[in-house]
Amino acid sequence: MDEGAGPAPAGSGTPGGILRSRPERWLFKGIYGLVLASALVAALDVPGGEADPGQDALWVLLTAVTSGAAHGYAHVIAQRASGDGTARASRVRAVLVEWPLVVAVLPTVAMLLAAAAGWWAEETAADTALLCNTVALFVLGFSAARTAGLGRLSSCRAGALDMLIGLVIIAADALIE
Template sequence: MSERADHLRRRGVAARLPSPHRPPERSLFSGIYGLVLASALVAALDATGDTADPGPDALWVLLTALASSAAHGYAHVIAQRASVDGAATVSRLRLVLAEWPLVAAVLPAVAMLLAAVAGWWAESTAVDAALLFNTVALFGWGAWAARTAGHGWPSSCGAGALDMLIGLVIIIANALIK
């Protein structure tokens, strides 16, 4: 056993078997990034004095997430190309496609905007619901990431609260700006 592993075990971090339900780090990163992106985009939609048009707004949020996902994945491809050979490979396509959690994270906000298109509620209500949902989801993703890293419940809830703070900052900024 290495000295580092022994040191970690003494500090109370037990060795964990890999969980089949443990998401890859990239999925957690992309999911959290997608929630923050969705919150920022949705908050920007609710401009005072503008005519609400939730259909195009939902499309705009989705297309922006797709473009961000592709750009982020392509940045990984460029970084890999710079560090190794320059040939295009299937693994590079996988780098781009691995950003799917970013797009998936904006889908609840898009669905809430589409509910406004259907007349179930006003766009401003959809925006408020999406901001609230994303803030709670940020807590969940942060706590889940900490739990899968082996942290206890108090520490995981603290990590979730810090992630949730990002959503609260967006909500407060949205309220102050508008």
């Protein structure tokens, strides 16, 4: 397939590789990973509870890997149910292309590990992760809109709507605490 011809249709058999997945897939999985990391860090940061940021980092990472694998495997099951007789390699690839979801949680994991190393308090790490993930949601929404050809103002609105997800998680965290 010619590089300038656009992305290959799903299931076309064209080798795209894990690293050459379509940008919209990266955005979808990146946003999903950021929301997942934010929700987990908000839920794991229990005020008054004994802080264990190392264990929290492990839970965030393990949940992301498990979610990615489950999402990829759900695609495999859907292909199988539709009677699509694709090769086993494409089934493995369906699971492996979920890597952006895992990558999206790594900054949160790093912040929690920094807290485990004593560089800052777990509460500070959790709050910083929530803030960084919210900003990243804006950036992903903005860049997706710009890639789609929208103007700056429309792209800012799209980014703000994505960022709203992070703000809802922050608000819910504040209300629950």
